[in-house]
Amino acid sequence: MSAAPGPITVPDWLTRSVTATHPAEAPAWLAGLPALVSEQLTRLALTLDRVLDPGGTHSLVAYVHRDDDLTPATLKVSLRTPTNAHEPEALTAWAGRGAVLLLDAHRTATSSVLLLERLHGEIPLRSLAEPKAMLEATSLLHRLWLPLPPDTPAPGPSLPTTPTLPAEAPALPDEATPLLTEAGETATALTASATERFLLHGDFHHGNVLAADRAPWLAIAPRPLAGERAYDLARLVLDRADTLVGSPGLPGAVRRRLHQLAEALDVDRDRLRGWTLVRAVDLALAALAAGRRPEAELYLEFAGAL
Structure with a gap:
């Protein structure tokens, strides 16, 4: 059973980027993002290692590990937009061939939640x-x-x-x-x-x-x-x-x-x-x-x- 995650801070870069490109949707989505991330950590039985800063332009990206086998992974929670709406389908089609492997996908009305294999984000x-x-x-x-x-x-x-x-x-x-x-x-x-x-x-x-x-x-x-x-x-x-x-x-x-x-x-x-x-x-x-x-x-x- 994963421990309850501590406070989740949304990176300033993500706040600025989403606000600049989606001013109507940004306030509500950003306000609900910490709670959504906490819910997904519990749903997937994950422990948060750290939130990446800056992360993505429309996504909170966090390093996590699975509680059952300690496998490292990456949790990506994105504002759903027309350009990224089909990301899970593409990753499923590739099935890891040339692209990051999709481990789990979940959608809400405004967000896309992807659990991905851990890559070396710093390289x-x-x-x-x-x-x-x-x-x-x-x-x-x-x-x-x-x-x-x-x-x-x-x-x-x-x-x-x-x-x-x-x-x-x-x-x-x-x-x-x-x-x-x-x-x-x-x-x-x-x-x-x-x-x-x-x-x-x-x-x-x-x-x-x-x-x-x-x-x-x-x-x-x-x-x-x-x-x-x-x-x-x-x-x-x-x-x-x-x-x-x-x-x-x-x-x-x-x-x-x-x-x-x-x-x-x-x-x-x-x-x-x-x-x-x-x-x-x-x-x-x-x-x-x-x-x-x-x-x-x-x-x-x-x-x-x-």
């Missing part, structure tokens, strides 16, 4: 030098892509077709308006002409890959979608955008990265370029909505180099 793939990290990332991403037959329901929605600026976001810089228009037209054309359908991670980058005991590296935090592989790979193209934007000859550096990643995973280069433009604009819009204007400008500059 993300981002800790490796970029060439080695990209090599490991492409190998892992190839394992995650599961083909979906036409009549098979996907554990997640289909690809979005049009980047949109959230209503609460500040106005776009004038020079960004043509990029938004081009991104929308490109997304519509790519979606209409797609000829493949895979289960995609949806948010695959070096920060969402952690060192593990069962395998060298495993993916976490999917935002699963059904669509073409170039969409998933485009997020990896944008990884460490700050170092690429800061390098001399940005357009040439972007072209080289596109070519290397497209060749490594046998993905059409032109479609990869198009989805990279779309996803760069998407990330810029999300950053604007969250009040992170320097980050938004970084992704817009990357998009302009495409």
Whole structure:
């Protein structure tokens, strides 16, 4: 029988992040989070080791262990959003192949509660030098892509077709308006002409890959979608955008990265370029909505180099 958990403190980072992106839902969800975590520790017969700070942008993440056999695990309690609503289904489909293993899943009206195998959260793939990290990332991403037959329901929605600026976001810089228009037209054309359908991670980058005991590296935090592989790979193209934007000859550096990643995973280069433009604009819009204007400008500059 697990001991009653002590007071659970919600990390300030989580409070700020959820409040910035979901102002209507944040107060009630954050207020009820400590009690919900305590309930889940009791339900699953877990002992709390520690709450990770900062943890996730929409999740309280805690290291725990099972009382019956002392197995270490990770408890993740998230605000349910359209982007993470199907995380359990994707992890179930992968069954530990290239991704963290799902041990238990539970949903409430506003939350998703996942019990996961314990990974080494302090060692993300981002800790490796970029060439080695990209090599490991492409190998892992190839394992995650599961083909979906036409009549098979996907554990997640289909690809979005049009980047949109959230209503609460500040106005776009004038020079960004043509990029938004081009991104929308490109997304519509790519979606209409797609000829493949895979289960995609949806948010695959070096920060969402952690060192593990069962395998060298495993993916976490999917935002699963059904669509073409170039969409998933485009997020990896944008990884460490700050170092690429800061390098001399940005357009040439972007072209080289596109070519290397497209060749490594046998993905059409032109479609990869198009989805990279779309996803760069998407990330810029999300950053604007969250009040992170320097980050938004970084992704817009990357998009302009495409």
